[in-house]
Structure formats: C-alpha cells, structure tokens
Amino acid sequence: MSEILHQTDEHQFVSLVDGKLSRLAYRPLDANTVEAYSTQVPSELRGQGIADQLARAFYDWSQEKGLTIVPSCSYIEVWLRRNAK
Numbered sequence: 001m002s003e004i005l006h007q008t009d010e011h012q013f014v015s016l017v018d019g020k021l022s023r024l025a026y027r028p029l030d031a032n033t034v035e036a037y038s039t040q041v042p043s044e045l046r047g048q049g050i051a052d053q054l055a056r057a058f059y060d061w062s063q064e065k066g067l068t069i070v071p072s073c074s075y076i077e078v079w080l081r082r083n084a085k
C-alpha cells in the first residue's frame with residue numbers, strides 16, 4: 001500500500017511510488033459539493049491498486065466533511081457505484 005497525501009491547497013490526493021506521481025484531482029463546487037474530475041496513474045504503476053487507494057482516501061475525506069461528490073472522472077464514477085456506502 002502506498003502512502004496517500006492530501007494536498008488541500010492543490011485540491012488533490014497524491015501518491016509517489018518509485019519516483020512517479022499518481023493523483024486524484026478535485027474542485028469545490030460550493031460549500032457542500034466537490035467534483036472529482038481527474039484520476040491519473042502512470043501506466044507502469046497500473047494494476048497496483050493506487051487509483052483505488054486514491055479514490056478511497058478522497059471518498060473517506062469527503063464523507064468525513066459531509067460533502068457530496070460529483071464524479072466527472074469516469075474512474076471515480078465507477079468506483080463510487082461499486083464502493084460507496
């Protein structure tokens with residue numbers, strides 16, 4: 001499992017593995033809503049569950065804050081359908 005960092009000023013969750021950056025980017029739409037618009041994992045790191053870890057960290061954070069997620073990223077849209085509580 002890679003370490004996931006929340007960079008609040010940049011509105012993203014990131015993971016650095018083997019010197020390569022993976023990220024899930026979001027933007028606040030209003031005080032109660034965030035849009036997840038991009039999930040990026042370098043091709044050589046795919047299949048290691050990094051996108052899943054980023055999505056889980058983002059989801060847990062948004063739930064903790066009581067935020068509604070608008071998924072404009074296809075990965076997050078599918079992830080939410082499969083994993084949201």
